[in-house]
Amino acid sequence: MAKDRLAGVLERYEAVIGLEIHTELTSLNSKMFCGCPVAFGGEPNTRVCPVCLGMPGALPVPNEAAVEATVLAGLALDCEIARFSQFHRKNYFYPDMPKNYQISQYDLPFCTNGRLDVEVGEGDAAYVTRIGITRIHLEEDTGKMIHVGGAEGRIAGADFSLVDFNRAGTPLIELVTEPDIRTPEEARRFAQTLRTIFLALGISDCSMEEGSMRVDANVSIRPRGASEFGTKAEVKNMNSFKALHDALAYEIVRQADLLDSGGRVVQETRHWDAGAKRTSALRSKEEAHDYRYFPEPDMVPFEFTDEWIESVRAKLPELPAARRDRYVSDLGLPKQDARLIADDVALSRFFEAAVQAAGASRAKPVANWVLGELSAHLNATGAAVDECGVSPAMLAELVVLVDDGVISGKQAKEVFAEMVVTGEMPGAIVERKGMRQVSDEAAIEAAVRKVLDENPAEVSSYRAGKTGLVGWFVGQVMREMRGQANPAVVNEVVRRLLEQ
Ligand SMILES: [Zn+2]
DSSP states (O other): OOHHHHHHHHHHEEEEEEEEEEEEOTTSSBOSSSSOBOOSSOSTTOSOOTTTTTOTTOOOOOOHHHHHHHHHHHHHTTOEEOSEEOOEEEEOOOTTOTTSEEEEOSSSOSEEEEEEEEEESSGGGOEEEEEEEEEEEEEEOOOEEEEESSSTTOSTTOSEEEEEOSSTTOEEEEEEEOSOBOSHHHHHHHHHHHHHHHHHHTSOOOOTTTTSEEEEEEEEEEETTOOSOOOOEEEEEEOSHHHHHHHHHHHHHHHHHHHHTTOOOOOEEEEEETTTTEEEEEEEOOOGGGGOOEEOTTSOOEEOOHHHHHHHHTTOOOOHHHHHHHHHHHHOOOHHHHHHHHTOHHHHHHHHHHHHHHOGGGHHHHHHHIIIIIHHHHHHHOOOGGGSSOOHHHHHHHHHHHHTTSSOHHHHHHHHHHHHHHOOOHHHHHHHTTOOOBOOHHHHHHHHHHHHHHOHHHHHHHHTTOGGGHHHHHHHHHHHTTTOBOHHHHHHHHHHHHHO
16 A cells, blocks of 8 residues: 555544554463473473363462563553452453353552653654553463464465464563554664563563564544544554554555445444554454453452562663664763664673773774664674674674774774684784784885875876865775775875975
8 A cells, every 4th residue: 555645644634543552471380370391392291280271270470570560561561550450350261261261350440650661663753752651461372273274374265273282371461552553663763662662671582483472453534634543444464664654654544435425434343454454353342341340259359569660670670762862862872773783782782891891982883883883784694682692792803903904994894704704813813814904104104105196197187176086086095005004094194294
């Protein structure tokens, strides 16, 4: 769908979007109410027990680490933490849910009334929008259905269905935003920013591909200037940030077309088909009262003390936004570079270790290497930064060698390529390959004189006013010295001799 189609619609209509984001607490050792391990995939029905299979008489025991992780997420998002809270049973039948109810939270969620400031757009068009967070609650995930036969694993037309309960009972947090989001891009940036925060908290691997982070959206439109909300549709099955953006863009245009042609939007759940790039009706939306919520009778309510909440707050790590601001104010990084590093926990850990080794005054070149050659190397090999063969100490030494004028930037790239393969320290590579850059002024002056002697016409042109030729002379001298000359010294000597 054309981008300008959406822009045209958004001139006449305002979109109102709220997100519901489910995140599995994949970093925990055990499930929500039993001791079964939490992991992705595996042989079906091998990580199960009477509790997560919903056997009669089996009793749930809440996972304290999951409760703490949920409160940690709430504190990171400026939520109010409930002093009194409890689990409810959400009753519905679906074959992937062995108990025929899900243990979830209803009117007493752990966290309410938070917010997240999201930066949208780049450069001059960038702005910050504050998205309210209605609630964050804790629940258990369902199992997984595998539909055999039929089209694309869809239920319709399947020959039979299998169920895998490995995922059943995995701790899951559900975050619901206020309907404060106005464009598909704001929705995408919210989800991306939230992901960087959850990664920094270390509570989940937040993989949209593997389903450990799942984003659903409620979207409606209303004529610009109207105060009443339009009828909303819920969109599901978006398993990438791009899918989230594209599905919302499609849905906004679809609703506008309906209203423009005199039709009306129906409240329903719609399924995003990434292949066909469209949404289609899945089912009419259930209301909360359809679930017959009632308090979970097998568990006592929670009473959090201020002391306990403060002990969780003390575990909050530095969050990406604060880290980015620190890189800008303390280390002088450009905002965009600071964000690219700060958003990635592992990359920022690497960066900070390298800056510590190289010295804070060299933070900028370290950042350039991290975002340049190092990131290219990570992309090319698919390796994680802490097992890519390059240590912070190696990168720091390389930056110092360049900064001290021992090797040129061009030589440094050769050294980087070599150290990735051999694992040697850059200094050792420079020695072994005799790569030391020549800064000796006498040697450089001899080479400059040779170049000037061989090119009298260019020398005359320069002296007649074509001073732009200086770069050409520097290039000739660098070639004469096989790239080993210190460019700053060459530049200075070329200018000096040409002015004589
Ligand atoms: Zn279990």
